[in-house]
Amino acid sequence: MANKGTIFLDEIGDMAMPLQSRLLRVLQENEFERVGGTKSIRTELRVIAASNKPLEKEVAEGRFREDLFYRLDVFPILIPPLRERREDIMPLSRHFTSIFSKEMNKREPSISQDVEKILLNHEWKGNVRELKNVIERAIILCDEETLMPDHFNINRMAHDRIVLDAPLHEVAESAVRSAEKTRIENALKETHGNKSRAAEILKVSYKTLLNKIKEYGIS
Structure with a gap:
């Protein structure tokens, strides 16, 4: 053939x-x-x-x-490993996100900033094939509008390395976002998903709570 x-x-x-x-x-x-x-x-x-x-x-x-x-060896083309061309990581991630979302008949999710940092800092010893598998697994697990760190099974050290290597203001920002998400999730559990009551407990407006829920991909 x-x-x-x-x-x-x-x-x-x-x-x-x-x-x-x-x-x-x-x-x-x-x-x-x-x-x-x-x-x-x-x-x-x-x-x-x-x-x-x-x-x-x-x-x-x-x-x-x-x-x-x-x-x-007539016309060799050397392609560096993915970890040496990090500018390709996010375009490839978005490409695979689109492909697998269509294959699974899911709405294509956006990629959160936290996930982007994890993807950009991971070593990718398995190159593009590893990235493809990681994105496919995340799409399987994701039922929200945004891909979050919880949808990924990358070594926990990837996230730790981001925090340890980051400037002080980014460390503080990461800690605040993590604490904020956890507090919102706890409030929603406490009110059995009643967003109006959760907003009262958190002392924020209903609209602000909805925006935060969307931002953090909380279901």
């Missing part, structure tokens, strides 16, 4: 040696045999391969064929 088309081989650095030999033959001779077949089939295709391992090192250590490496 890939004849006269393009085939993408992901994580090619993990390919077993016997398969590397077969792939090399396809690239060199433009032919292959089907599994169990004896007739050679001609093919013309373009191969795009990706690897999260440095293939030069894999070649030097005998885990990747040198001849196959040079066959593939």
